[in-house]
Amino acid sequence: MKRITLAIVDDDMVSRSSIKKYLENSDKYEIVMEFIDGKGLLNWLKNNSVDILLCDMRMAEIDGVELMRALHLLYEYIPIIAISSFDDFYYVRGSLRNGAANYLLKHELTREYLESVLDKVCDQYNIHPSENRIYKKRGYVALCRSDFETSKIKTLCEQGILDFEFGKIGIIVISPDIKIKSGVNILEFKQDICKVILDMISQILGDKYSYIANITDSYNIVLLVSFGLERSTLIIINTIHSIASRLYRMSVRMLDTTLYIICSDTYESIESAMEAQESIQKKIEDKFYNGANKIIYDAVTAKIKYKDSEFERTFLDQLEFEIQNNINNVKKTVEEIFYKLEEGRYSQVIVRETTEKILELLRVYKLTDATMFDDAKLRMKYFDLFTQYRELVEDFMKKILTDNKKRYSAAIEAVIAYINNNISEDISLEDCAGIANIGYTVLSREFRAETGMRFVEYLNLQRVNKAKSLLIRGSISMKEVVKKSGFRNYNYFFKVFKDITGETPSDFLNKKI
Numbered sequence: 001m002k003r004i005t006l007a008i009v010d011d012d013m014v015s016r017s018s019i020k021k022y023l024e025n026s027d028k029y030e031i032v033m034e035f036i037d038g039k040g041l042l043n044w045l046k047n048n049s050v051d052i053l054l055c056d057m058r059m060a061e062i063d064g065v066e067l068m069r070a071l072h073l074l075y076e077y078i079p080i081i082a083i084s085s086f087d088d089f090y091y092v093r094g095s096l097r098n099g100a101a102n103y104l105l106k107h108e109l110t111r112e113y114l115e116s117v118l119d120k121v122c123d124q125y126n127i128h129p130s131e132n133r134i135y136k137k138r139g140y141v142a143l144c145r146s147d148f149e150t151s152k153i154k155t156l157c158e159q160g161i162l163d164f165e166f167g168k169i170g171i172i173v174i175s176p177d178i179k180i181k182s183g184v185n186i187l188e189f190k191q192d193i194c195k196v197i198l199d200m201i202s203q204i205l206g207d208k209y210s211y212i213a214n215i216t217d218s219y220n221i222v223l224l225v226s227f228g229l230e231r232s233t234l235i236i237i238n239t240i241h242s243i244a245s246r247l248y249r250m251s252v253r254m255l256d257t258t259l260y261i262i263c264s265d266t267y268e269s270i271e272s273a274m275e276a277q278e279s280i281q282k283k284i285e286d287k288f289y290n291g292a293n294k295i296i297y298d299a300v301t302a303k304i305k306y307k308d309s310e311f312e313r314t315f316l317d318q319l320e321f322e323i324q325n326n327i328n329n330v331k332k333t334v335e336e337i338f339y340k341l342e343e344g345r346y347s348q349v350i351v352r353e354t355t356e357k358i359l360e361l362l363r364v365y366k367l368t369d370a371t372m373f374d375d376a377k378l379r380m381k382y383f384d385l386f387t388q389y390r391e392l393v394e395d396f397m398k399k400i401l402t403d404n405k406k407r408y409s410a411a412i413e414a415v416i417a418y419i420n421n422n423i424s425e426d427i428s429l430e431d432c433a434g435i436a437n438i439g440y441t442v443l444s445r446e447f448r449a450e451t452g453m454r455f456v457e458y459l460n461l462q463r464v465n466k467a468k469s470l471l472i473r474g475s476i477s478m479k480e481v482v483k484k485s486g487f488r489n490y491n492y493f494f495k496v497f498k499d500i501t502g503e504t505p506s507d508f509l510n511k512k513i
Helices: 011-022 038-045 065-074 089-097 109-127 150-158 186-205 235-257 269-284 315-326 330-343 348-364 369-378 386-403 409-419 427-436 438-452 454-472 478-484 488-499 505-512
Strands: 004-009 029-035 050-055 080-084 104-105 137-140 168-177 211-215 221-224 259-267 292-295
Touching: 004 011, 004 038, 004 109, 004 235, 011 029, 011 109, 011 186, 011 211, 029 038, 038 065, 038 235, 050 109, 065 080, 080 186, 104 109, 137 150, 137 186, 150 269, 168 186, 168 269, 186 211, 186 221, 186 235, 186 409, 221 269, 235 259, 235 292, 259 269, 269 348, 315 488, 330 348, 330 386, 348 369, 386 478, 409 427, 409 438, 409 454, 427 438, 427 454, 438 454, 454 478, 454 488, 454 505, 478 488, 488 505
Parallel strands: 004 029, 004 050, 050 080, 080 104, 137 211, 259 292
Antiparallel strands: 168 221, 168 259, 211 221
């Protein structure tokens, strides 16, 4: 579909992004180029034409009034719409005296207002969609995977549409660290973030370097930067680092969003660069364990090898037993599961499946409601960090522990927390009295009054519950079970276990197999 072509010259990236956002779905208007200063625009117009120009009035080097004067000397009939943050008389008079077709104030700009002004200018100058060709684009964004191929890029260069020298090429792959929030359209949010980052790239590279960019299906950005005939590899590598660092700082300052960036070495041809970017894209997946908020280098970063086998079922069996029997060890078992997942470098698919199984157990045993569970599953679809899964479950656990917590006095709460956190250690009434900052005889009396059990009965019950959950796992020796549950020796463990449960540890284990 033919559309009326527009170009923007404005050193304010936010302003350019807003105008592009307003017109991105327009059937009538298309923004074909943008510039941060008048010099770049004047050079581009030597080989290109555009239907309407939107020009900022206050810029470095050449302000809008001077630029309009120069444009009308060189290109008499080009319609110019002046845009500015200022509504003072100097800028209004200056733009109108130099032939501005209309005037827009940034702080009043809306989609409807912008389109109405453009429509008026089209009527005034009798502008209709034409076959304007845009030559020598310094920046090209491939909107789909098929446009980001070697043959397509070469064709655009041969046709004179893209100005990209096939000399030395550097690669930067960018993954925005998106904060996943409930109630937000995640896909739309990711798209908007990527578009603004592309605007930042355009601002940073300007007319100095030509580039090709692609937004991947995972909403990462692959950037190829041409360094032409530059011979010094050191200069190129330092420049790539400088571009990545500036982009990172701009993203933090303007979007409050950190970035995970991989910078490459240099490549001598478009073919080798395109092959390399495929490999680097695979490394961007390692952000999952490497963590967000980093600039790393492809040459010194090895690809993580992921484990795709199913996570050990016995850990989930142990967790289910603890949840089912209201054992206080649930939080620690969840922490151990995530420790094992991270240590084993399980793939994101396995981590997601395991997290869903944990949340499903919490839902089945009524520790969380279906709405929270469904919301969590939806959010997990867009996670790209291991810590996001762990923190999601931790948030669930905090809520569950808060909602289901028995209300004891501060002293007894402190003692129970100490027992739960140190169950494998030697614990005495005197130790706990020191924790509660009261005498041990007072603690003994108050503990029984509030819990309904003597201190030693409660302690032994928690130790036996811990032993049960470890026995469920099956992969731990009896010696380790005795040690981890805090018993001094096997004989004492056997006696206490049978006194409380009415069966031996072996009988209990055989029933569970």
